Amino acid sequence: MSENVNLPAEDPGAARPGAKVQAWLQNLLGLGLLVVVAVNVGNAGSRYLFGVSPVGADELMVFLVIWVVMIGAVLSFFLRTHISVNLLPLYLKGRARLALYLVHDAAAVLACGYATWASWLFIGRIASIGVTSMGLGVPMTVPHAALLCGFAGLTLGGVVMFALDLVRLLRNDTGSEAGA
Amino acid sequence: MIASLVILPLLLMIAGTPIFLVFLTGVVVAMMFVLPLQPVALQQVLFGGFDNYALLAIPFFVFAGEMMSSSGIANRLIAWAMAMVGRVPGSLGVATVASSTALGAISGSSVAAVGALGKTLYPRLIAGGYGERRAGGLLASAGAIDIVIPPSIAMILYGMSAEQSIPQLFIAGVLPALLMALMLAAFVVFDAVRRGIPAEHGFSLTEALRATKKAFWALLMPVFVLGGIYLGVFSPTEAGGFACAYAIIIALLVYRTMSLADVVRAAGASAMLSAQILIVVAAASVVTWIMTTQGVPQALIAWIDAMQLTDVTFLLAVNLLLLVIGAFLDPTSAILVLAPLLVPIATSLGVDPVHFGIVMSVNLAIGMFTPPFGLNIFVAQQVTGLPAHTLYRGVVPFVVILVLALLIITYVPALSLTLGSSL
Amino acid sequence: QAQSTLKIATATINDVQHEWDKVFAEELEALVPGAVTTEIYPASQLGSIPRMSEGVLLGTIEAFTTPTSFMSNVDPRFQAFDVPGLFQTPEEVRAVIHDPEYREHLEEMFLDKGLRVIGAIYNSPTVLFTVDEVDSLAGIEGLKVRTFASPLQVQPMEQLGATPLPLALSEVIPQLQSGGLDGMLVGMPVLTAFKYYDVGSSILDLRFAEIVSLTVMNEGFFQMQTPEVQEAIIEAGRAAEEQVFSWGVENVERTYNVWTENGGQIHELSADDQAEMEAGFAEVTEAVLSSQPEVRAEYERILALVEAYRAE
Ligand code: NA
Ligand code: NA
Numbered sequence: 001m002s003e004n005v006n007l008p009a010e011d012p013g014a015a016r017p018g019a020k021v022q023a024w025l026q027n028l029l030g031l032g033l034l035v036v037v038a039v040n041v042g043n044a045g046s047r048y049l050f051g052v053s054p055v056g057a058d059e060l061m062v063f064l065v066i067w068v069v070m071i072g073a074v075l076s077f078f079l080r081t082h083i084s085v086n087l088l089p090l091y092l093k094g095r096a097r098l099a100l101y102l103v104h105d106a107a108a109v110l111a112c113g114y115a116t117w118a119s120w121l122f123i124g125r126i127a128s129i130g131v132t133s134m135g136l137g138v139p140m141t142v143p144h145a146a147l148l149c150g151f152a153g154l155t156l157g158g159v160v161m162f163a164l165d166l167v168r169l170l171r172n173d174t175g176s177e178a179g180a
Numbered sequence: 181m182i183a184s185l186v187i188l189p190l191l192l193m194i195a196g197t198p199i200f201l202v203f204l205t206g207v208v209v210a211m212m213f214v215l216p217l218q219p220v221a222l223q224q225v226l227f228g229g230f231d232n233y234a235l236l237a238i239p240f241f242v243f244a245g246e247m248m249s250s251s252g253i254a255n256r257l258i259a260w261a262m263a264m265v266g267r268v269p270g271s272l273g274v275a276t277v278a279s280s281t282a283l284g285a286i287s288g289s290s291v292a293a294v295g296a297l298g299k300t301l302y303p304r305l306i307a308g309g310y311g312e313r314r315a316g317g318l319l320a321s322a323g324a325i326d327i328v329i330p331p332s333i334a335m336i337l338y339g340m341s342a343e344q345s346i347p348q349l350f351i352a353g354v355l356p357a358l359l360m361a362l363m364l365a366a367f368v369v370f371d372a373v374r375r376g377i378p379a380e381h382g383f384s385l386t387e388a389l390r391a392t393k394k395a396f397w398a399l400l401m402p403v404f405v406l407g408g409i410y411l412g413v414f415s416p417t418e419a420g421g422f423a424c425a426y427a428i429i430i431a432l433l434v435y436r437t438m439s440l441a442d443v444v445r446a447a448g449a450s451a452m453l454s455a456q457i458l459i460v461v462a463a464a465s466v467v468t469w470i471m472t473t474q475g476v477p478q479a480l481i482a483w484i485d486a487m488q489l490t491d492v493t494f495l496l497a498v499n500l501l502l503l504v505i506g507a508f509l510d511p512t513s514a515i516l517v518l519a520p521l522l523v524p525i526a527t528s529l530g531v532d533p534v535h536f537g538i539v540m541s542v543n544l545a546i547g548m549f550t551p552p553f554g555l556n557i558f559v560a561q562q563v564t565g566l567p568a569h570t571l572y573r574g575v576v577p578f579v580v581i582l583v584l585a586l587l588i589i590t591y592v593p594a595l596s597l598t599l600g601s602s603l
Numbered sequence: 604q605a606q607s608t609l610k611i612a613t614a615t616i617n618d619v620q621h622e623w624d625k626v627f628a629e630e631l632e633a634l635v636p637g638a639v640t641t642e643i644y645p646a647s648q649l650g651s652i653p654r655m656s657e658g659v660l661l662g663t664i665e666a667f668t669t670p671t672s673f674m675s676n677v678d679p680r681f682q683a684f685d686v687p688g689l690f691q692t693p694e695e696v697r698a699v700i701h702d703p704e705y706r707e708h709l710e711e712m713f714l715d716k717g718l719r720v721i722g723a724i725y726n727s728p729t730v731l732f733t734v735d736e737v738d739s740l741a742g743i744e745g746l747k748v749r750t751f752a753s754p755l756q757v758q759p760m761e762q763l764g765a766t767p768l769p770l771a772l773s774e775v776i777p778q779l780q781s782g783g784l785d786g787m788l789v790g791m792p793v794l795t796a797f798k799y800y801d802v803g804s805s806i807l808d809l810r811f812a813e814i815v816s817l818t819v820m821n822e823g824f825f826q827m828q829t830p831e832v833q834e835a836i837i838e839a840g841r842a843a844e845e846q847v848f849s850w851g852v853e854n855v856e857r858t859y860n861v862w863t864e865n866g867g868q869i870h871e872l873s874a875d876d877q878a879e880m881e882a883g884f885a886e887v888t889e890a891v892l893s894s895q896p897e898v899r900a901e902y903e904r905i906l907a908l909v910e911a912y913r914a915e
Contacts, residue, residue: 026445026448026449026451026452027444027445027448028448029447029448029451029452029455030444030445030446030447030448030449030450030451031444031447032451033239033243033447033448033450033451033454034443034444034447036236036239036421037240037243037421037424037425040236040240040417040418040420040421040422041418041421041422041424041425043418044414044418044421044422044783047747047766047768047783048414048783055752055757055769056752056769058233058770061233061236062230062231062232062233062235062236065230065235065236065239065454065458066227066230066231068239068451068454068455069230069454069455069458069459069462070455070459071455072451072452072454072455072456073200073455073456073459075452075455076452076455076456077198081452081456081562082198082199082200082201082456082459083198083199083200083456083457083460083555083558083561083562084193084196084197084198084199085193085194085196085199085552085553085568088194088195088196089195089196090196090567090568100195100196103192103195103197104195104196104197104198104201107192107197107201107202107205108198108201110205110208110209111201111204111205111207111208112201112204114208114211114212114219114222115204115208115222115223115226117219118219118220118221118222118223119222119223121219121220121223122219122220122223122224122661123223125220125660125661126657126660126661129660129677129716129717131656131657131660131676131677132676133653133676134653134673134676134752134769135752135769137676140657143227143231144223144227147223147226147227217663218661218662218663220661220662220663221658221661221663224650224654224657224658224661224663225650225654225663227654228650228651228654231651231653231654232651336776339776339797344798345776345797345798345801345802348798348801414783418783469649469650472644472648472649473610473642473644473649475642
């Protein structure tokens with residue numbers, strides 16, 4: 001399958017050594033989604049065929065999807081494939097575009113940094129109360145940790161990309177961004 | 181609060197910041213400096229934005245769409261649709277509308293329809309001489325039919341928050357959705373005549389039969405999924421999972437167009453696209469939550485109330501309000517917040533709540549592709565690779581057409597209510 | 604004094620829970636004018652039930668009105684109110700929740716989880732809604748029935764030979780229509796509010812449990828209030844439930860009428876079936892309670908009050 005919509009032709013930022021990690025992670029997410037499909041089909045199938053429905057199948061699917069989404073969000077951030085109104089970045093070239101990227105990176109550090117902190121506080125509180133999920137009975141810290149990891153990854157991503165973009169801006173090195 | 185929740189996000193959006201960061205930054209700045217909210221609320225509401233069984237339909241139908249296009253199922257379906265509508269000028273565009281309607285009868289999320297059709301049809305529309313703007317606009321807008329034709333996630337949510345019967349809403353959506361499809365198709369034909377885009381083929385029975393035979397397994401997919409929903413085999417979300425499983429089996433065992441590794445790669449790409457969509461949904465849910473707790477919807481309602489409206493002017497005002505809100509919010513959040521507030525006013529003015537649900541759904545369906553924020557636009561952007569401004573201009577005629585359809589649907593309640601009462 | 608905002612959330616609308624919230628807000632305002640701004644968010648406006656439950660635990664929502672069975676993942680003792688056969692009439696519920704000594708205990712029994720009970724409300728009887736007509740225990744066998752994910756709903760249904768399915772509420776109607784589900788255990792007002800008579804017409808009035816709703820408040824919020832406001836919150840809660848009790852009972856009657864007016868049927872089990880079901884439920888209950896001594900202790904305390912009331 002060659003026409004992968006999520007991959008820009010020119011891979012910016014994390015670049016070549018990251019390509020393998022990216023392909024590996026994306027396949028992992030794919031496997032995650034396939035598991036969700038299997039749970040869904042298996043759940044519905046067993047309900048109709050045998051009248052048996054595993055308690056918490058819905059929850060399992062939702063929790064898995066939350067993990068897939070958060071990891072996918074971090075990966076998309078590095079690839080700059082997140083949904084955006086990309087009018088201005090398309091028209092701007094070179095340093096001006098890098099300056100916009102710095103704004104995006106800074107927003108990620110600020111917003112996701114705060115979200116990571118909020119997530120940390122939240123998980124600490126529900127861990128001490130010991131809330132479990134209604135269906136599976138797993139500690140609610142398990143699905144919530146997806147957001148903690150995801151936002152921590154996005155914050156880190158913001159810091160790394162900010163540093164890389166800043167270095168490029170200062171060196172006036174806009175070559176690698178030309179095709180992105 | 182206006183600075184952090186309106187001006188700052190607007191600036192970030194213009195700067196091309198990822199939309200989820202646009203929402204999240206606005207919320208975080210508001211929480212840090214303006215609103216007396218605990219930080220843990222952010223995590224809780226974001227999580228709540230994800231934690232919704234109905235939302236599972238999004239990754240399922242994105243993946244089913246991806247499988248449909250990479251396995252060749254969609255191409256065979258579209259070839260079939262074209263063989264069927266061959267004689268009309270602009271047949272490819274009409275086939276797009278027809279395919280979108282058919283897919284809408286399988287899926288509850290219009291994002292999936294745009295994703296599935298865009299990949300297959302966009303290159304062909306370009307090759308057929310429609311031009312980037314028209315092709316992109318058509319793809320983004322045709323997906324809106326999906327929200328109105330059952331099954332519809334929007335209607336399930338409306339039924340729940342407005343306490344209306346979901347089956348009645350589903351039935352009520354059929355004729356309005358067909359009206360939308362007909363008006364879009366009529367425009368496409370008119371446009372093709374005006375611009376000299378010819379019919380792709382003349383209609384031939386042998387060709388139609390050959391296309392039907394070639395598309396047999398592909399045609400069986402909507403039959404299988406739709407029939408599954410209506411004949412009592414599964415719910416819309418389950419139908420999404422079955423559509424994936426069906427497409428995997430067809431691709432691996434029947435058409436043998438994909439290997440197992442291809443399927444994993446397709447799932448990976450779908451997971452990425454779903455992640456990009458769902459993180460926006462979650463971030464939007466925080467904005468909605470803050471607006472709700474800050475009394476923004478209530479203020480809007482009070483404002484409508486103060487204007488002493490009749491049912492006719494109320495519906496007009498609601499349409500305006502929802503078109504504006506739909507420009508910025510996703511239907512899920514908008515319905516969850518607004519339905520419980522607007523429905524009592526509507527019923528007190530003598531508007532049938534089922535009809536009102538259809539009016540809301542059509543409005544928000546249009547909102548799916550009105551700039552600046554519309555998930556269909558973003559998906560069309562992803563799938564076609566077109567820049568936002570091309571799509572923004574491309575959707576304009578389709579917004580006009582569907583707003584006309586909206587006015588008819590709004591002021592001819594019979595369109596929504598006849599089918600339900602005749603059953 | 605500093606004004607504070609009290610957000611009360613609930614999943615339903617225009618029912619006794621919502622009514623309690625409204626009356627509580629009025630009472631509180633009358634007791635301490637201007638001290639607290641109460642905002643009511645019905646119909647899950649602040650999120651799904653699990654999210655509201657977390658919200659009140661963490662203090663992002665100050666209070667949450669809900670049937671007890673939705674809080675059993677926070678503290679198993681919430682299940683004590685759901686034990687089959689415990690309550691048989693609304694008056695029995697009232698006798699327990701308004702018993703002065705029990706009332707004080709109830710208000711403070713979840714303080715270790717950071718929750719204070721400020722309202723206890725008679726909600727409605729639990730009935731079995733089915734798409735096809737069912738009027739006997741034999742008819743229940745093999746049915747796929749939606750329940751809450753609480754052992755005291757799941758296991759009794761299993762005991763009757765049905766398949767209990769804890770499903771998301773948004774899936775219930777599509778599943779009922781498509782045959783993925785044959786019925787649901789539910790409070791009567793939910794059936795009419797959501798117009799279930801369009802999907803099926805039969806209910807079986809099992810008479811095995813009365814739903815009790817509680818309003819729980821975040822204790823951190825409560826402790827931040829002045830003693831005067833704290834007193835007023837407790838008073839307003841108690842006063843509100845006195846006022847809405849008869850409203851709630853009448854509302855249940857109204858919903859039975861709405862049900863039959865819309866072509867719905869109401870069945871009851873034969874005396875033999877009823878006795879058989881109650882005996883079976885007693886076994887199930889015994890098994891659940893013996894594995895959870897803290898729930899049993901609470902149940903026995905409530906039962907003693909019910910029995911005292913019955914004896915009167
Ligand atoms: Na649909
Ligand atoms: Na929009």
